Amino acid sequence: MRGAGWAAFAALLVASPAAAESRSAVVPAGFYAPFERVKAVGAASPATEETVPVPAFRLDVTPVTNGEFLAFVTEHAEWRRSTIKPLLADAHYLRRWTDDLTLVDEAQRNEPVTNVSWFAARAYCRAQGKRLPTTTEWEYALADAGRGQDEVRRISLEWFAKPNAQRLGPVGAGYRNGYGLVDMVGLVWEWTLDYDVFAMSAETRDPNGKDAAAFCGGAAAGVRDPNDYPAFMRFSLRASLKASDTADNLGFRCAGNP
Amino acid sequence: MIARAAALCLAAFVAISAIAAVRAGDAAAPLPGDSLYNLDALWTNQDGVPLKLSRMRGKFVVVAMGYTNCPDLCPAIVADMLWIDAHLPRDLAARVRFAFVSIDPKRDTPPKLKAFAEAFGVDQTRWTFLTGDDDSVRDLAEALGFRYRRNAQGGFDHSAIISLLDEDGEIAFQQNGVAASSQEFLSKLETLAQSAD
Amino acid sequence: MKGRQIFIPFVLAASLAALPALAATREENLADPIIGEENAVLADAPNVPPPIARDHATKVIVHIEVKEVVGRLADGVNYTFWTFGGKVPGKFIRIREGDLVEMHLDNHPDNKMPHNIDLHAVNGPGGGAAGSLTAPGHSSVFSFKALNPGLYVYHCATAPVAMHVANGMYGLILVEPKGGLPKVDHEYYLMQGDFYTQGPNGEQGDEPFSMAKAIDERPEYVVFNGAVGSTVGDKALTAKIGETVRLFVGDGGPNLTSSFHVIGEIFDTVYPEGNMSTPTHEVQTTLIPAGGAAIVEFKMSEVGTFIIVDHSLVRAFNRGALAQLKVTGEENKLVYSGKTSDLVYQPEGAGIQVAELPSNAPSAKSRAERITLGSAVFANNCQACHQANGEGIPDAFPPLAKSDFLNADKLRVIKTVVGGLQGKVTVNGATFDGVMPAWSLSDEDLADVITFVYSAWGNSGQEVTPDEVKAIRGKN
Numbered sequence: 001m002r003g004a005g006w007a008a009f010a011a012l013l014v015a016s017p018a019a020a021e022s023r024s025a026v027v028p029a030g031f032y033a034p035f036e037r038v039k040a041v042g043a044a045s046p047a048t049e050e051t052v053p054v055p056a057f058r059l060d061v062t063p064v065t066n067g068e069f070l071a072f073v074t075e076h077a078e079w080r081r082s083t084i085k086p087l088l089a090d091a092h093y094l095r096r097w098t099d100d101l102t103l104v105d106e107a108q109r110n111e112p113v114t115n116v117s118w119f120a121a122r123a124y125c126r127a128q129g130k131r132l133p134t135t136t137e138w139e140y141a142l143a144d145a146g147r148g149q150d151e152v153r154r155i156s157l158e159w160f161a162k163p164n165a166q167r168l169g170p171v172g173a174g175y176r177n178g179y180g181l182v183d184m185v186g187l188v189w190e191w192t193l194d195y196d197v198f199a200m201s202a203e204t205r206d207p208n209g210k211d212a213a214a215f216c217g218g219a220a221a222g223v224r225d226p227n228d229y230p231a232f233m234r235f236s237l238r239a240s241l242k243a244s245d246t247a248d249n250l251g252f253r254c255a256g257n258p
Numbered sequence: 259m260i261a262r263a264a265a266l267c268l269a270a271f272v273a274i275s276a277i278a279a280v281r282a283g284d285a286a287a288p289l290p291g292d293s294l295y296n297l298d299a300l301w302t303n304q305d306g307v308p309l310k311l312s313r314m315r316g317k318f319v320v321v322a323m324g325y326t327n328c329p330d331l332c333p334a335i336v337a338d339m340l341w342i343d344a345h346l347p348r349d350l351a352a353r354v355r356f357a358f359v360s361i362d363p364k365r366d367t368p369p370k371l372k373a374f375a376e377a378f379g380v381d382q383t384r385w386t387f388l389t390g391d392d393d394s395v396r397d398l399a400e401a402l403g404f405r406y407r408r409n410a411q412g413g414f415d416h417s418a419i420i421s422l423l424d425e426d427g428e429i430a431f432q433q434n435g436v437a438a439s440s441q442e443f444l445s446k447l448e449t450l451a452q453s454a455d
Numbered sequence: 456m457k458g459r460q461i462f463i464p465f466v467l468a469a470s471l472a473a474l475p476a477l478a479a480t481r482e483e484n485l486a487d488p489i490i491g492e493e494n495a496v497l498a499d500a501p502n503v504p505p506p507i508a509r510d511h512a513t514k515v516i517v518h519i520e521v522k523e524v525v526g527r528l529a530d531g532v533n534y535t536f537w538t539f540g541g542k543v544p545g546k547f548i549r550i551r552e553g554d555l556v557e558m559h560l561d562n563h564p565d566n567k568m569p570h571n572i573d574l575h576a577v578n579g580p581g582g583g584a585a586g587s588l589t590a591p592g593h594s595s596v597f598s599f600k601a602l603n604p605g606l607y608v609y610h611c612a613t614a615p616v617a618m619h620v621a622n623g624m625y626g627l628i629l630v631e632p633k634g635g636l637p638k639v640d641h642e643y644y645l646m647q648g649d650f651y652t653q654g655p656n657g658e659q660g661d662e663p664f665s666m667a668k669a670i671d672e673r674p675e676y677v678v679f680n681g682a683v684g685s686t687v688g689d690k691a692l693t694a695k696i697g698e699t700v701r702l703f704v705g706d707g708g709p710n711l712t713s714s715f716h717v718i719g720e721i722f723d724t725v726y727p728e729g730n731m732s733t734p735t736h737e738v739q740t741t742l743i744p745a746g747g748a749a750i751v752e753f754k755m756s757e758v759g760t761f762i763i764v765d766h767s768l769v770r771a772f773n774r775g776a777l778a779q780l781k782v783t784g785e786e787n788k789l790v791y792s793g794k795t796s797d798l799v800y801q802p803e804g805a806g807i808q809v810a811e812l813p814s815n816a817p818s819a820k821s822r823a824e825r826i827t828l829g830s831a832v833f834a835n836n837c838q839a840c841h842q843a844n845g846e847g848i849p850d851a852f853p854p855l856a857k858s859d860f861l862n863a864d865k866l867r868v869i870k871t872v873v874g875g876l877q878g879k880v881t882v883n884g885a886t887f888d889g890v891m892p893a894w895s896l897s898d899e900d901l902a903d904v905i906t907f908v909y910s911a912w913g914n915s916g917q918e919v920t921p922d923e924v925k926a927i928r929g930k931n
Contacts, residue, residue: 032808065629090592092564093931114649157664157666159567160568160618161663161664163523163535163566164565164567226615227670229618232614233614236614238567240593240613246591246592247591248591249567
């Protein structure tokens, strides 16, 4: 009797963390060479081989799904489509759903949630005891310690070549990288905590600094690899967004402590 | 006698409250969906008093973000705000509030903010310097379109935006960049005040 | 003496005055008051909006919707284009110097990418790109005053710019000088672009963008107005003999310049690089930079089909940089007697030109299948010269329709396609003296295309098999 009780307890100990862990994976600490090279104020040119240390963190293995987000808005009514404040999301918020609490069909449960604003994504992650990843964390996770980068580029370019699909596929079916993260590219664009920092120059007296790095000369001068078109795309997309924006192919995944 | 005085006082009090309530846009009226006051964060001002931004509802608010250790950009922003304050018509000044929100809450404690305010010699009955937690700071920054990040020198790279909020906390105008003169901002503020009357 | 003293300054003054309104200064245009407002009339290539009729500056409201669309790049070849207004090139915008333009850039929510717009007519940071970066499902508005007349390119300038432009995001904006342009009978819009597909030229199916080829500047297609054959046959430009034609020509790039030439015509007037103040005259070929434009004008002195090319000839005949202008009316034998050898072309290197072998081409199992496959091979390789209706071009390319040359000797035909042919041939009573290149397409492809030709346009309906092609090849 006692043995069975202990066995059950031990099973519980093992089972619950495992269930929680499978939603996210640990990305170990390391160094990341940023795509955008920032010129310090007064410097003649950006630092050459600049790398930043990234502490270990957890990242969801797939983007957040419609089913998961539905559970969130069921509990938090202020984030529903009909009640959300315009400050926090634009008019296309959750427009792929049938209504506040109804998905189009069962299959949509497993598809990545889209048409969510930065505020909504943040609120969701917070409700899970998590947060949005920083751009550095997200890009570092994609960089996958140098593994599979050709595949990442190939998938990205193919994805850019196709027009938006009416329905996105289920999460988890795409490329899985060395950290166990799936669908980092090829499914949806993803929000990050500081999505807009690429668009900054250190010279912030320039009122149009927002776009200076996102196009033409600014971009070419200030990046680690000008041949990395998919990276340009990701950063340009981020630079074009405002926190209340939503888009048909923009979703997110959450990060947390390791 | 006393009863009558008391009644008069009461009547006066009620009248003044009513006027104040009307002037304050009537806190009972729902906030417009675009209002920044929909962000419900709790801040602390330079005197250590906790307050929400919505306390300024009913006033026109000139708001900017920055940090006290900022070498040149933030003083320039505050200087612009001072210029606007100095050029407000007298009858308008009482209806305008100025808010400076720190993006460096770790270093910008209330005493630090107090010293900053005193260094600029602002009218602290109408100027508020605020500090809050990182999440609140980021939410407000995003709502204002204000970008910031830590730089390698231990400070921040950030935008230079001064925003004008109407009596309900909606963004009415934004001045981007440190301008030669804030005349346009001032004109917009005056126009806003006139149309609100 | 006195007369001349007055005369010379008078002539000088008169010529200065005659320098058209082309000479209005930037300061004048900046100060020009804006009267009223109107919605811009935009046009899709090859058409242009009508000339500006007003005599004052106005506010022009322009709405351009960016759409990412799948379309035809060549027969059987699909490509995902990123467009200003649904087509490549983007809408033609026509305004007057001094106008205030209010530009609305709308990024359709179905799009995947952020986009912006850089108009070379704008004086300002990024040409408007700063201030118009737009996420899908959103819209940006900015305005600018047109301070300089000229024909300007506009394009998307979102990083990576070369890719956005390579996918077709370019167009032209004409800022008319104050007095307008001299009246002509026809105005048309052509814009050249280079396209980079993963598969080689002619490979069928949906072709994605090739980053490697774009960086190496090795396009598979170089075309006018977004597709091979966009402006040929029944889609050719038209005019009548004696009429004047003005072409607004742009080069979107992203990489290649254009050596713009109309075969059989001389440009009476060229506004090089789109400038309005210094035209040149009697020009054969004008250079259009990538990200630049030119205006050419000429009067049609003869009838016929005039081939418009990038005179970097391989681009014209192998990659698609070819358009047509068909001129009808009474022939004038004095101007042109009827013989030309203009359309002979020699590819680089020896007389043999090698076309890319298509990969994994399906093999036909019946004559009917052969004809189907062959029609695509024809469209991608032979149509440029022999035309979609098989009628060729008089005095240049022999007809294949009801061709006595073809129907008389099948083996000779196979030999011609495999080994090339130079010198005089007579087809259906007309003599041709040109060069047909050798085609090293696969045996399958050659069999298919020749069978297709035999099945079409009243020919003898014979079939050619790959083995027959192989046999002839062995003999060469």
